[in-house]
Amino acid sequence: MKDRPSRATGRPTLAQVAARAGVSQITASRALRSIATVDPQLATRVHDAAKALAYVPNPAARTLASARSHSILVLVPALSNHLFIETLEAIQDVLRPRGFEVLIGNYHYRQDEEEELIRNYLSHQPCGILLTGFNRSETAARLLANAGVPCVYMMELRQEEGIVCVGFSQEAAGAKVAEHLLSRGRRKLAFVGAQLDARVLQRRDGYQQAIARAGLPPAFEIMTPEPSSVELGGDLFNRLLKEHPNTDGIFFCNDDLAFGASFEALRKGVAIPEQISVVGFNDLPGAGQMVPRLTSVRTPRATIGQHAASSLLSLLCGETPEVTALDLGFKLMVRESS
Known part of the structure; x- marks a missing residue:
């Protein structure tokens, strides 16, 4: 027929x-x-x-037939950041072979955009959601709670009943950078941050707390809500040199800024690390090829995606992951810049 x-x-x-x-x-x-x-x-x-x-x-027909979709919603603050690209690829590697469709929402570090994405995507009845961090609007949190959809949180940790999360301690990473710079004899320290999402501020807090424990004055801070970029890193480095020319150690909240500062230092003849030690964050591709090679904190972004997706699969099967707050740690990659 x-x-x-x-x-x-x-x-x-x-x-x-x-x-x-x-x-x-x-x-x-x-x-x-x-x-x-x-x-x-x-x-x-x-x-x-x-x-x-x-x-x-026809995914709509499948949803009507099963009373839920086979879609997993993943919300990230940026698709221009290599950090989240690696995490997303790892998530898809886990979920797609098991028949799930991955829906990606990019909210550009804006809580109002994330709230709108959550509201819109919940109408598609995703069977699970992967979220970045815990800092979101009250309305978004209420939407998630009322939806009753299994959620796993990435990049941060929280020991709380009913919360499943995979990440590492941002505060501990910041403290590790401070301890490293202090061990190198640096005493006039600075913190340079952009974007200023919750995780950047947590790194800053850990950095400052470690400096305080050493009995030293707080690090000078240059903070801007502007999106992070290599160009911005150069601009903020110049501002730091102008306002605090005696600075001898800088922790940049991410590698983009540290890259820009390193290029600007080379142009200005500022010797790294002889005059100023520089440390970045995330250990992005290229950090180990900079001149000098950049010291940075390596974060387990792909592994976070893998374990977060696996934890969500456990929740979808009605099981609670053995470890509900999985700390995957970080590693300080010490190179020539510090």
Whole structure:
């Protein structure tokens, strides 16, 4: 019998794909979602049938049939940041082979944008959500609580009942940088931060607290809400030299700023680390190739994505992860700049 499209939509149906492949509709659906338990030969037949019929799955129909979608919402503050690209790739590597569609929302470090994304995406009934950090509007938090959708939080840690999170201590990382600079004999320290999201401020706090424990005056701070960039790093470095020319150690809140400062120091003939030690954060690609090579805090961004996705899968199966606040740590990569 010749395959005919659905009268309602004019498109091929899942039933037609299943009939052509000689399998049940349930098996066809699971094969098209790449569920690992489907026999590989059956999966090949289903995919060949779908290709021959030019079949495109209808996620809305699947949602109505199952009372929930097979979508996971991932909310990140920036897609221009290599940090979150690595995390997203790791998340997709875990979820896609298990048949989940990954929806990505970028809120540009703005709470109002994140709130709107949460409101809009909840209408699509995602079966789980991966969120970056804990700092969001009261309305967004209430939307999440009322939705009853399993959530896992990334990049930060919180020991609280009902909270599942994967990350590391931002405060401890900041403290580690201060201790390193102090061990190098640096005493006139500065902190340079941009974007000023909650995690930047936590690093700053840990840095300042470690300096206070050493009995020294607080580090001079240059803080701006402007988006972080290499160009901005050079500008803030020049401002620091003008306002505090005796500074001998700087912790930049991320590598972009540290890169820009290093380039500007080279142009101005400021010797790093002889005159000023420089430390960045995240250990982005290129940090180890700078001149001088940049000391930076390496963060486990891909591993965070993997474990966060795995924790969410456990929640979706009705299980609580063995460790609800998984600390993956960090590593100070000491190089020539400090």
